[in-house]
Amino acid sequence: MNFRTYFHVALIFFVFVSIATVLCRTTFQVSEYNKCPPQDSKFLTLVARSVEQCVEECMRRKSCEVVGYNRLLQLCKLHARTLSPAFVENNYILIRRGDIRGPECNCPEWSVCNAENGTCVIKECLPLPPLHNGTVYGNTNHFGATKLVDCTTGFFEISNANLKPIKCSLSGNWSFITHCQECPVPGEVFKFPLSTSHEGFQIYTEKKTQQSASDMCTAQSANLIRIKSWWQIQYIRSISTTCIDTTDTEKIKFWTDGKEDNDGNWTYSNGENVPLDEIFWNKNGAVGTCLRLMYKLHGIQCDSKMHFICERD
Structure with missing residues (x-):
């Protein structure tokens, strides 16, 4: 056996033993x-x-x-x-x-x-906690995996009003954790899960002007809702698209507190400034001086009639 033949035999034997070793580990x-x-x-x-x-x-x-x-x-x-x-x-x-x-x-x-x-390396996200009153679609947890949430009729999804899928990020965390909350009954007081400083909110489906809606809230020791956080818009949007018949766009328009003064400043009735960040506002220009919410804030004519939301501080 010459050297070349010996080398080839030894190489084949080494490869065979290496493969066998790997396969025999488990x-x-x-x-x-x-x-x-x-x-x-x-x-x-x-x-x-x-x-x-x-x-x-x-x-x-x-x-x-x-x-x-x-x-x-x-x-x-x-x-x-x-x-x-x-x-x-x-x-x-x-x-x-x-x-x-x-x-x-x-x-x-x-x-x-x-x-x-x-x-030790992270390659998957932890399983999502059990979802009550809804269904999660998607059963893989690797990086980039996505899941969709479908709440049972009569419940709305409170963490992701934009209906985007939940995604497993490279950090090993889901983009958000969700749960389904029961739809509020019009006129019934309800609370948002992230709200710690409010007693509750009430949605009214009867249509009024902003001033009439404000007067009705005041008569109940409340005020028209003051949008201060993005999560408020998310929850209201989720309620609108899930709990209300969205084939009628008028049903997802709500009066909020807030007006534009003569100097072009938007303020609430308590003197606080209305947030002007782009995430709060409709990109189209205002067509009036009273504040309305439909997915985002927008200025419209004050004599328009629509639903409204009262807020109890």
């Missing part, structure tokens, strides 16, 4: 055939993975409790702990954590062990 046995873990526990989907690679990915994550693997599509699904039962699904195998043997990950839950240097 061993497993199939827990159930033709069974798939429940969808509500899935947090990561990987494509074009062998079953060995899929099991390795599970072992790198302390949060992984069950592997669901589609042998036909080479589709790897990692699942967290759940009380929901597995269901019958052809071409799937189910492998529980207890049936896997290999190096354990010492990283905190919802972080991933780096196989090369043993460090």
Whole structure:
């Protein structure tokens, strides 16, 4: 055997041993055939993975409790702990954590062990807390993953009135946490979740001029709502688009407190300035001197009639 032949044989042997070593780091046995873990526990989907690679990915994550693997599509699904039962699904195998043997990950839950240097890295967001009175669509938690929220009829989504999807950011945090709140009954006092300095608000669907609406609020020891924070606009917008028939645009227009004086300054009746940041205001120019809210603030003619919102300080 000449040197070149010996070298080739040694190289092939080295590659074979290296591959065998990698594959033998983790061993497993199939827990159930033709069974798939429940969808509500899935947090990561990987494509074009062998079953060995899929099991390795599970072992790198302390949060992984069950592997669901589609042998036909080479589709790897990692699942967290759940009380929901597995269901019958052809071409799937189910492998529980207890049936896997290999190096354990010492990283905190919802972080991933780096196989090369043993460090812990964040690659997924934590599962969202359970959503009551609504449904979350989307069951992956990797960076860039998105979820949509659909509240049950009679409830509105209070964290994202623009109806944008929830997104998993590179920091390992969701763009926002949401929940569904019951729609307020017109005339009934309700509170916004982030409000700490107000007793409550009341939406009135009868139409009045701004002055008549203000007089009605005053008679109830209240005042027309004063928009001071962006979250107020978000909640009112969410209520308008979810709890009110939006086919009639008049139903989502509300009088607020606030007028423009002769010097062009917008102030509330208590002397405070109306916020003028772009996020509060409609880009189109004002057509009147009284303040109205329809998605954003806008100046219109004071003798217009529309719904209004009273605020109890």
